[in-house]
Amino acid sequence: MLEEILLDEPAKAKSKIYKHILEIDPGEYPIHYFEKVTGYSHIKTANLLQGINKELKEIEPTTALLNAKDKVVVAKQMPSHQQYQQFLFANGVPYRVLLASLLYPEQDLRDFGEQTGLSQSSLMRRLKPLVEYLKTKDIRLNCLQMEITGRESFIRLMYFNFFWSVDFGTRLYEYFDEVWGRSLDSFMAPEDLVYLKYVEKREFSMYHGLSFLRTRQEYYVDEPQINRLNYPGTNYQFKEALEAEGVPETYREREANFINYMIFYWPQYFAYDDPRLTIVKRQYRTLTKSKEQAQLVASRIQEKLAITNKAQQELFLLNLQTIFARWHLLGSKVPRNLDFIMERLKGHDPEFNQFFEQVNQALAGIATDEVELVNVLTITCLNAYHSGTTAEKLKVGIVGFPNHFLLYAMINRIDSLPFVEFSLMNTASEETFDAVITCSTELLPANVKAYWVVEGVASFDAMENYLFQLYKEKSNRISTALVEVM
Structure with missing residues (x-):
């Protein structure tokens, strides 16, 4: 959605072309090759590629997309699509x-x-x-x-x-x-x-x-x-x-x-030892309407979630109450970052639509035709569902991040992934991980096979996709093993 709001048609076309460039094999390509991608004339496609070339040099001065023969040079190492898109934004x-x-x-x-x-x-x-x-x-x-x-x-x-x-x-x-x-x-x-x-x-x-x-x-x-x-x-x-x-x-x-x-009072909570919780819990005891609504919805979908941990149940109820309290105070039209990523979140979890319908039914007598409210509640329920499930998670190690802001932002991103459990490590670690996240391959322990190199916040989306693919592969291996045992 962010692209539809912030990019004009030429910028969208350049973003599409560059995404395709990153998906094809390294080498030299004539301009007419990309006419099939754009559907534009040779001259218009050439102009777009020249624009991309100029903008890539602003992102990374050593990048040269076009050579002296006016051919598109696809290198092994180029700025990511996310970096380029952020530049366009x-x-x-x-x-x-x-x-x-x-x-x-x-x-x-x-x-x-x-x-x-x-x-x-x-x-x-x-x-x-x-x-x-x-x-x-x-x-x-x-x-x-x-x-x-x-x-x-x-x-x-x-x-x-x-x-x-x-x-x-x-x-x-x-x-x-x-x-x-x-x-x-x-x-x-x-x-x-x-x-x-x-x-x-x-x-x-x-x-x-x-x-x-x-x-x-x-x-x-x-x-x-x-x-x-x-x-x-x-x-x-x-x-x-x-x-x-x-x-x-x-x-x-x-x-x-x-x-x-x-x-x-705006955010969701993920840690039981969050120092903000003392204040929030004290306040929420007095907000009876949002508290009762949270308890009612939780009771209607609790069987599906199967949360058995008492602390986890308390945190889940608190997060539901946060959503209802915010809804009473600010309504459904309030701007949210979620506006920009909602469709992607739906695509990442195959159970979203099923939970959406159940949450919508659980809101009977509380709210009707409140799609935004249902969306937010659904995401919260999915997080609780994945956290409460006994399915094995992807074990991820994190090593070598001198930039503490980048490290913190990345931990926040990874911590929001219900299928991942992570821990910090060092280059001497002998612990086994399903994958390791690092800022340089030089910092990887010798026994690491699967890893992802973070190139800044612009690469977080691709990192998340990579981890999700590994998780699906691991889940499939476990499911196959169980079938063979049975």
């Missing part, structure tokens, strides 16, 4: 307009057109998919003024989702370094880190940055129910920064509460 008109609306609010579409060399009609045409998506979230983009209005909490979430999906907030971090002369992480005090054992610090900082910039435009979050929830004593340093900008105390508290809400 970041340089497309919709994403750049989103950035400008937040970072440079004094600009309008005329200014943007002068910078890009594009006419207003061309810009409006490229912005249409973004405008249509935002409408589904009750958010309005005034294209001419490059101004975004609507429910402010939804707008914050929308910005976060796009920034996180495209570059993990890199451009936002660069902006604070360049324009404000301070790190985006500087809004965070040491005491804020106490609760972030299983939260990427970058998420916290990005919400700080979004709040800081939107309040400077005099847009404030106004969610009374969020303000009534329990929060720890955090965000003091951030509130001091808002005070220095002249933000009234009432608004400072609301802004801090919203950020805390996103850290404590």
Whole structure:
């Protein structure tokens, strides 16, 4: 879905061509070979390939897609499709307009057109998919003024989702370094880190940055129910920064509460020792409506899940209550990262549709025609189902990641895969793993046969696909062995 929102037709065509390039054997190919892929004329296909060649050089200067004979050179080592797609996202008109609306609010579409060399009609045409998506979230983009209005909490979430999906907030971090002369992480005090054992610090900082910039435009979050929830004593340093900008105390508290809400009451929980749980559990005892709904749905599908572990059952109920509490507070139109990956998630789990129908039936008397609610509940139930099953998981080792942010982000990604159990290791390890994840083949132990080299966050999707294929192969081997024994 992200491609449909952020890429124009030429960019989609280039993405399709490059994906095909990575799937064919290394060697030299004439341009007319790719005319079959695009369905375009020779000249148009050649222009697209020249554009890809130029963009690949920006990603990796040593990459040369076209040689002196105007043939396409497919090398063994090239930037991944995900890397190239992220580049296209970041340089497309919709994403750049989103950035400008937040970072440079004094600009309008005329200014943007002068910078890009594009006419207003061309810009409006490229912005249409973004405008249509935002409408589904009750958010309005005034294209001419490059101004975004609507429910402010939804707008914050929308910005976060796009920034996180495209570059993990890199451009936002660069902006604070360049324009404000301070790190985006500087809004965070040491005491804020106490609760972030299983939260990427970058998420916290990005919400700080979004709040800081939107309040400077005099847009404030106004969610009374969020303000009534329990929060720890955090965000003091951030509130001091808002005070220095002249933000009234009432608004400072609301802004801090919203950020805390996103850290404590928005996410799903996967670890029993998460330091946030003490606060969340205490609050959830008082939210009787969402608690009763969570218990009712759990009772209706419990037989299918077969959760026997008491701690796991408690965590499952808490995650269900989180979804219902959020639904009561923000409704079903709230922007979510899930919007961009829902179809892929469905495709990854063959049991999704079956669980979807069961969850939909379990909601009888609670909600009707709430597809988004059913989707989120289904994913939570699938996680609980896979965690509770006795099927053997894929055993994965992780070695050699000096970049702690990349390591943490990757662990979060792997930890969300219900068919994987992982542990950190070193190059001297003699433990046997089904697969090893590393940043360099030089760090692999001698006994490793299956491995994946991570090239940054852009390779996480491919890593997940690789692990899932290994898991299916392992499951098939186990099933075959059981049949032979019986």
